[in-house]
Amino acid sequence: MYSEKVMDHFSNPRNVGEIENPSGVGTVGNAKCGDIMRMYLDIDENGVIQEAKFKTFGCGAAVATSSMATELVKGRTVRQALEVTNKAVMEALDGLPPEKVHCSLLAEEAIHAALWDYAEKNHITIDGLEKP
Amino acid sequence: MYSEKVMDHFSNPRNVGEIENPSGVGTVGNAKCGDIMRMYLDIDENGVIQEAKFKTFGCGAAVATSSMATELVKGRTVRQALEVTNKAVMEALDGLPPEKVHCSLLAEEAIHAALWDYAEKNHITIDGLEKP
Amino acid sequence: MIYLDNAATTKVSEEVFEAMKPYFCEQYANPSAIYSFAGKAMKAVEESRKSIADLIGAQSNEIYFTAGGSESDNWAVKSAAECCKAKGKHIITSTIEHHAVLHTCQYLEKQGYEVTYVNVDEHGVIRLDELEAAIRPDTILITVMAANNEIGTIQPLKEIGALAKKGGILFHTDAVQAYGHIPLDVDELGIDMLSASGHKFHGPKGIGFLYVRKGVRIGSFVHGGAQERSRRAGTLNVPGIVGIGAAACRAAASMQERQERETALRDHLIRRVLAEIPFSRLNGHGTDRLPGNANFCFRFIEGESLLILLDQQGICASSGSACTSGSLDPSHVLLAIGLPHEIAHGSLRLTLSEETTMEDIDHTVDVVKKIVERLRSMSPLYEDFIRQNRKKDEEA
């Protein structure tokens, strides 16, 4: 059902955990649908994402997309992180079963939510970022 | 499907054939339904059936009931032959499958038809025998 | 034993059985489950689906597994009726369909559908002119079998497909006797739905499939779980599915060779019977017939007696179709090709398989010959016929 990449990121998820006093944190999804993702970002003064951590309640694909999403934003600037779309996450995982595509959307939303929090905390606006 | 008795009478039918100048002969059934029985009787001056022969076009049960019917009437008087009902034939064969019961009726009719022919030829009436 | 009733069912080939075997006690998972143990079963299911699709030029996702030919026929016909009823309620079929189609049509007639039963000619070929004339604006389905189970006649599917296409009408074919025996290509023939059954081509009983062309709407026949893309509920019969797939594979590999071999045996059988048994006739088409099918009528005798006596000589054969044995009516197919009742009652179907040998055929003809003689000697119809002939001779 899942690609090897998905299984790898599910079985050995990268960047699980919390960040104390994060630059931004965002939680998306809801328990009713069976998926919740929380993403923590540590962003330095140059707008570069130094660290990304996540916690996820959800299926294998939800965990794997969270893990991949944190990998993809780490070391990137805020602007670059905005380009990590659900497609990018899916491709990096060698695809997802059709009924699991929504998980990758959730991952994209989690990035955006964390960035929004960062922007609000720092009273800045990030071009192209909408309120999640 | 068939009892051993039926199979025996089908495989080794008794009294197959014709009688030249029979005392009575009767043919019943029709090809449309898939069964035709012809019964020949040789009846002596005392009204005793000396010989009975048959020819049958039909299924295994049709052949077996014809064979059994000839056996049951042989050596009997005309009156006794009238008592060889379809039930008697069936019982003598240890039963028939439900969809084959009509064959035993045909055998009874064949006896009656041959007896009717005998009665007509001899200008007599046989009590309890109706025109077939 | 000489088994010449391969149209009723076939022996599961050893290879097919070997392929199925692991799926009973070892790879027994429910393929819909999530664990990897189930993944292996699902893989086997999908491989089977592909083999089955390949043989008729279809795609895997156009194949839906069922419990056999009857279910496939019921599903196709009832579902087409249901899905297209907004367009109309008229169905066209032939007079010689299998009961799985005929009785389904009769059921639909009670539900307010109208069915035209198109006649066949004396060889059992559907009358295309009648078929064309029967098409109406409210015709929603044409269902005509690929090859007849009794007399083996192969129908002009391509022409029927073209008529259906022209009229924008769904075309279903009951290919239960044809699939795996003669080449069929759903695109070339313009087939929208096709039924087949595993046990007719050395696969197992209790498994079949319905091909449904992509884009053709089809309702559920069995409601429930999400199996078969939510179209046919029920835990997948994995060993059965593996078996029918393996049988399709085998059939594909040996199709031409088998066809040639069986046709040669069949023609030898037909030649000998017609030459050596008087008052016999071949039913069905002389050449457009299934490679393994021979169907005869022997005047003055009745089929069941013949079958029982053949059985006593170790020969398995049939008269009409197996599932109507025990019925009093003669075959609707033989009546449809114009035979009178008393002749239709005296039919014998001998159907060959890849295992049938020339010795089997020759021995069978010898035995049939003797039995026919014997039954005629006790037949009042034959007696009458001989008497009349004698009388004619005397008069002449």
Added chain:
Amino acid sequence: MIYLDNAATTKVSEEVFEAMKPYFCEQYANPSAIYSFAGKAMKAVEESRKSIADLIGAQSNEIYFTAGGSESDNWAVKSAAECCKAKGKHIITSTIEHHAVLHTCQYLEKQGYEVTYVNVDEHGVIRLDELEAAIRPDTILITVMAANNEIGTIQPLKEIGALAKKGGILFHTDAVQAYGHIPLDVDELGIDMLSASGHKFHGPKGIGFLYVRKGVRIGSFVHGGAQERSRRAGTLNVPGIVGIGAAACRAAASMQERQERETALRDHLIRRVLAEIPFSRLNGHGTDRLPGNANFCFRFIEGESLLILLDQQGICASSGSACTSGSLDPSHVLLAIGLPHEIAHGSLRLTLSEETTMEDIDHTVDVVKKIVERLRSMSPLYEDFIRQNRKKDEEA
């Protein structure tokens, strides 16, 4: 591998497979044929029918073979609807039926029938008072499952049967999970129709049956040949039928022993899980449940992740029913017993068989414990819960 998904499907037992084996390549006849070769197959079919009937106190001629539980359910419900529509168009069922019944009911609703879905209590037991209150003069069918496939709760069939009888209403029960596992007697329980499926009790997949009480009218579901007293067309699946019969025989012989053994293992499993894994709960009834069924919810985690990690440790289990895996909705059964969505998402069903050992159970509990811990450590819901508790502690 530890296989704890016996409610999804079971391994065909070696004895059952041995019984089936001759019917593929040796005794392959179509049992409807006339020759003696077919008679042997037919005898095997009738012996199976008797074994199956015996296990529920029925007569052989009340058993109709089908392709499985889903077909049996569809047939029973649709046929009752069709046959009784002159009396009324109201059907009563429960909210926790299998989709084979629920989706069939939904289909009938589209056809103009009215369906009342009676609620269950928190243990999954149907509310008899609601059921009684739902009965109307136009109620034609009550269909309530014998035991639930997810949470294992056994329903009060006798009480339901009595209510049905009082109202002159047909009573169908989906006994797919119960047949062969717990004693059932159709007369004692007042059951008019009963569905079962071979692969749920160590028989093969693709074969099931419908029991129909003598005198109850039933229409054809599959039209065609005269098999099964013209009620269900299609060449009989002889190996499948022999298999389900052999499985019924085996089940009858070992019923009590199995029940006791599995109940003991199950209770040990339940005790350990509830004692050793915090925030876990048992779904379904504490005692009125299938011997082999345990179903848990673990708060803060999601079922699929748990299943994949179990799979990686060689344990086959399920969450919800197999055929809805991949669906985004949580189990309708867990919602029906009153669980909120987020808890219903975190369920685990472990279903035992006669082959399950105490070691399997203990090892499974150890593994589940670790996985639950691990998943909680990455769960934002658990994080929130711990934070709130800490806050409360600090406030206190």
